[in-house]
Structures are given as C-alpha cells and as structure tokens.
Amino acid sequence: MKPLIAGNWKMHGAPDWYDYPSRFNALLPENDRKALDILMCPPALFIESLVRKSSELNIHVGAQNCHAETSGAHTGEISTEMLKSVGARFVIVGHSERRADGEMDADILAKALAAIRGGITPIVCVGETLLERESGHANNVVTAQLVASLGGVDLTTGPEIVVAYEPVWAIGTGMTATPDDIVAMHARIRAYVGPKIRILYGGSVKPNNAKEILKAPNVNGALIGGASLDMDSFAAIAKAAL
Ligand code: 13P
Numbered sequence: 343m344k345p346l347i348a349g350n351w352k353m354h355g356a357p358d359w360y361d362y363p364s365r366f367n368a369l370l371p372e373n374d375r376k377a378l379d380i381l382m383c384p385p386a387l388f389i390e391s392l393v394r395k396s397s398e399l400n401i402h403v404g405a406q407n408c409h410a411e412t413s414g415a416h417t418g419e420i421s422t423e424m425l426k427s428v429g430a431r432f433v434i435v436g437h438s439e440r441r442a443d444g445e446m447d448a449d450i451l452a453k454a455l456a457a458i459r460g461g462i463t464p465i466v467c468v469g470e471t472l473l474e475r476e477s478g479h480a481n482n483v484v485t486a487q488l489v490a491s492l493g494g495v496d497l498t499t500g501p502e503i504v505v506a507y508e509p510v511w512a513i514g515t516g517m518t519a520t521p522d523d524i525v526a527m528h529a530r531i532r533a534y535v536g537p538k539i540r541i542l543y544g545g546s547v548k549p550n551n552a553k554e555i556l557k558a559p560n561v562n563g564a565l566i567g568g569a570s571l572d573m574d575s576f577a578a579i580a581k582a583a584l
Contacts, residue, residue, distance in 0.1 A: 345556065345583040346504060346540050346563035348381040348465065349570025350406060350434060355384045362573055363396035369577035372400050378583055379563070381432055382570070386420055393429030404432030404465070407440060410452035412460075422453075422460030433457050434565075436467045436491055438510045447490030454495055458502060465504040465542070465565065466491055468531070472511035480509075481530060488534045500538035505531055506565040512545025514567060519545065521558055528560035549578035556583045 362382065383404040384392055393403045409419035425433060435457065436450035450466065457464035468487040470480040484507070495503060507527055512518050519527070524543055531541050543555055544565030555561060563583065569575040 343540055343562045344377065344379050346379045346381060346542060347576075347580045347583055348404070348432070348506075348542060348563065348565045349383060349576055350437070350544075350565055350567050351382065351384045351571060352406070352439070352567060353385060354571050355388050357388065357391065359384065359388065360391040360395050363392065363399050363401045365573040366401065366577055366580075367399045369573060370580055375580060375584065378580055380580060383432065383434055386425070389425065389430050390428040397429065402431045403429060404434065404462075405430045406434045406437065408433045408435065408453055408457060408460075410449070410456045412456075422457045422462055426460050426462050430462055432463045432465055432504070434465045434467065434506075436487075438467060438469055438508060438513060441467075442510075447487060450491040451493060451495070454491065454503070458495070458499075463502055463504060465506050467506045467508050467544070467565070469508040469510050469513075469545070475509065475511065480527070484527060484530065485534065488531065492535070497535050497539055501540065503535075504540045504542060504563075505535055506542040506544050507531055508544035508565060514546070516546050518547070518551055518555065519543075521554060524555060524561065525558050528558065532560045547579060549575050549582065552579040552582035 381402040405425045408422045412421050435453040454464040468484050470483040474483045540562035542563045542565045547564045547566045548569050
C-alpha cells in the first residue's frame with residue numbers, strides 16, 4: 343500500500359504559501375518519492391492556488407472539511423463538488439477539533455458519503471481523549487466512532503477511503519502514542535476496515551519520531567499538523583516513509 347503523507351495546515355497559511363509545493367519538491371524531488379502520495383490540506387481559500395502550483399509536481403491538495411449536500415442555503419459551507427472543481431483530491435472529515443466543536447458521527451458519515459459521491463477521498467478521523475484512554479475506554483470509543491462514521495460506506499473500494507487514527511491527547515502536545523499502542527489500535531482499525539483502506543497515524547508526528555511510527559504494521563502514512571507547516575520537517579517526515 344502506497345504510504346500517504348498528509349499535512350493538515352489547520353488555520354494556518356497565507357496567499358504566498360502557494361510556493362510550498364515547489365519548496366517541498368526541491369527537498370524531495372518527484373522522482374525520489376514515487377513510492378509515496380504527498381498531500382497538503384490548506385485552508386479552503388488557498389486550495390486553488392496551491393493546486394495550480396502542485397499538480398505538475400504530483401503533490402495532491404485536499405480540504406479540511408466539507409458539507410454533506412451538493413448545494414443549497416448553507417451559509418459559509420463548501421460542498422465536495424465545489425472542492426473537486428478547484429482540484430481538491432481529498433477531504434479530512436471528523437477531525438477531533440471539529441468533533442470538539444459539536445460535529446457528530448452522523449455528520450461525519452454524511453460528509454464521508456458526500457465526498458465519495460463527489461469523487462474525492464475522505465480521510466475519516468477517529469481517536470480517543472486522554473480521559474477515555476486513562477479510563478480504559480480507548481478501544482470502545484474508537485470502535486464506536488468507526489461504526490458510526492463509516493457505517494454504510496463501502497470499504498471494499500480501497501484507495502477511495504482513508505482512515506486516520508489521531509489520539510486527541512497526542513495532537514499538538516508533543517506526546518505520541520507508544521509504538522505498542524499504535525500497533526494495537528491500528529490492528530483493531532484494520533480488522534474493521536479490511537485490507538484495502540489506508541490507515542494514517544496522527545498526533546505530534548515529527549521528523550525525529552516519524553520513522554518508528556511509519557514502520558509499524560498497519561500504519562500506511564501520517565496525518566501531520568504542526569510539522570507540516572515547515573517544508574524542511576514535512577519533507578523529512580516524508581523521507582522517513584521511504
Ligand atoms: P500535530 O501534528 O500538530 O499534533 O497535529 C495532528 C493533527 O491534528 C493532524 O490532523
């Protein structure tokens with residue numbers, strides 16, 4: 343399975359970041375990363391300019407959210423069809439920062455189905471909080487999220503769906519799950535999604551821990567926040583996947 347190295351820029355970026363794909367390419371040229379898929383997910387309004395600069399470099403661009411409907415009276419929202427029309431190939435759905443703002447599994451399922459319908463690949467995020475882990479509920483929480491946010495999705499299609507395991511307590515904290523915890527949770531997710539779906543790990547992935555994380559069984563790439571904003575560290579993480 344081709345590893346997917348994905349950067350979630352969150353609410354960071356500016357118009358002049360359009361040159362990040364070429365800066366990345368200078369550090370890890372296309373010829374040297376044919377074994378990888380590289381993805382940058384900037385804020386939605388920068389997608390189009392980034393696509394223009396990245397498509398020739400074979401770097402994918404994705405969104406961080408979408409609406410479940412194609413069009414309609416939904417102020418401030420963007421449909422998957424709109425994202426696709428400007429060149430987005432992936433969309434993150436159900437990120438814990440959005441779940442914390444009230445996004446529910448049912449919303450996430452609707453968005454994942456909308457993405458598939460719209461022809462872009464959803465990256466469906468799951469992960470437990472620190473309280474849930476410490477109280478021994480991590481497995482149940484993640485399984486429940488998988489069932490509720492992927493129920494009805496055809497998981498036999500392979501690369502058209504990605505799952506990201508992001509323990510909430512590891513995001514932006516510098517803490518990562520232990521290799522044993524990652525292996526155990528990814529095996530559990532693999533048992534649910536079957537053999538064809540890529541499973542990413544996310545949560546404080548940095549150049550110094552990427553190799554160990556990315557070599558774990560059933561880790562098919564990474565979803566990277568802070569370290570994806572700096573092309574030196576993003577490229578270093580991608581190199582660790584080679
Ligand atoms: P950090 O890599 O900054 O911990 O963020 C992870 C994340 O939330 C990616 O979606």
